[in-house]
Amino acid sequence: MSRGARRTGGSRRRLSRASPVRSPMLRPVKTTILIVGEGQQTEPNYFRELKLEDNVTAKFSLTIKKGHGRSPEGVIEEALKYKQQAENRSEYYDEVWCVLDVEGPDKRESLEKAMAVAQQNDITLCLSNPCFEVWLLAHFVRQSRAYNDCDSVIVQLNSHWQKLCGQNYRKSDEHIYSRVSSLTITAIKNAKLVREIDHCDIINTADANSSTEVYKLVIYLISSES
Numbered sequence: 049m050s051r052g053a054r055r056t057g058g059s060r061r062r063l064s065r066a067s068p069v070r071s072p073m074l075r076p077v078k079t080t081i082l083i084v085g086e087g088q089q090t091e092p093n094y095f096r097e098l099k100l101e102d103n104v105t106a107k108f109s110l111t112i113k114k115g116h117g118r119s120p121e122g123v124i125e126e127a128l129k130y131k132q133q134a135e136n137r138s139e140y141y142d143e144v145w146c147v148l149d150v151e152g153p154d155k156r157e158s159l160e161k162a163m164a165v166a167q168q169n170d171i172t173l174c175l176s177n178p179c180f181e182v183w184l185l186a187h188f189v190r191q192s193r194a195y196n197d198c199d200s201v202i203v204q205l206n207s208h209w210q211k212l213c214g215q216n217y218r219k220s221d222e223h224i225y226s227r228v229s230s231l232t233i234t235a236i237k238n239a240k241l242v243r244e245i246d247h248c249d250i251i252n253t254a255d256a257n258s259s260t261e262v263y264k265l266v267i268y269l270i271s272s273e274s
Contacts (some may be wrong), residue, residue: 078109080140084127085147086115090180090219095147097225103270110269111141116262120148120155120162127171143172145265150177150254152197159254175253176260182238183204183262184217187231190238194247194257200249202257232266239263 063250081198085091092114099110113130115123123146140184146166150159164174176182179198188208202217209217213227221227228235240261247256 070252076210078107079142080109080111081143081145082111082113082130082134082141083145083147084113084115084123084130085180086118086120086123087151087180087219088114088116089230090224091115091147092179093220093222094225097223097229098269101149101270108269115146119158120160123148124162124165124169124171128165128169144170144207145172145174147174147177147180147262147265149198150175150257156254174265176262177253177255179259180260180262181217181259183235183260184209184228186238186242186260186263187228187235188212190241190246192242192258207248232270234265236267 055140059069062190083091083095085095092112095110095112098104099108099112108155111130111134113126115126127144127146131141134141146162148159148162149155163173165171178195179201181198181201182195184207185201185208188205191204206217209215209227223239240263243253243259243261243263249261250256253259
């Protein structure tokens with residue numbers, strides 16, 4: 049073949065190197081939870097701050113609603129209403145929790161009805177006896193003594209709150225969680241010991257004055273385990 053002859057197929061075609069196909073980044077599916085507190089301020093304020101914790105936002109999508117200070121039955125009704133409103137928008141909660149106070153015997157009938165309706169509708173109850181402030185008190189002390197009412201709990205809570213926060217405890221405080229968040233592990237330990245050791249012979253928290261189940265919900269939310 050002469051030097052000037054053209055080779056058959058001699059022209060070279062530059063092959064472009066294909067870009068690697070990247071799998072789309074899939075965001076982890078978060079558990080959607082509706083939490084309805086009996087109080088209009090304290091419980092919603094507490095959980096609205098707690099939901100901002102990294103461990104919580106990584107795993108959960110929380111919706112916090114007020115219970116409008118009604119009876120235990122009324123709180124369950126509110127939770128069912130919020131649940132239905134979400135479903136009407138084609139949105140669904142994986143779990144529904146209601147945070148309730150036991151308070152005095154005058155509320156027992158309403159509480160028992162609320163417990164029955166909650167069980168029928170797969171709603172998890174989180175009781176505090178006599179009130180949510182027992183959970184806040186657990187941040188400071190392990191206390192299983194009985195209280196006549198919520199005001200008597202707050203009296204003891206204030207003695208610790210003033211030392212830590214430099215002010216009296218207020219139900220309307222929007223920063224309740226952040227003020228005591230450094231003591232959350234202590235609160236879990238104290239509340240767990242009270243409920244499972246000090247009142248171990250009492251099945252229903254409604255009969256265990258004083259005690260609280262809030263530690264169960266908090267452990268669930270802040271745990272770093274997937």
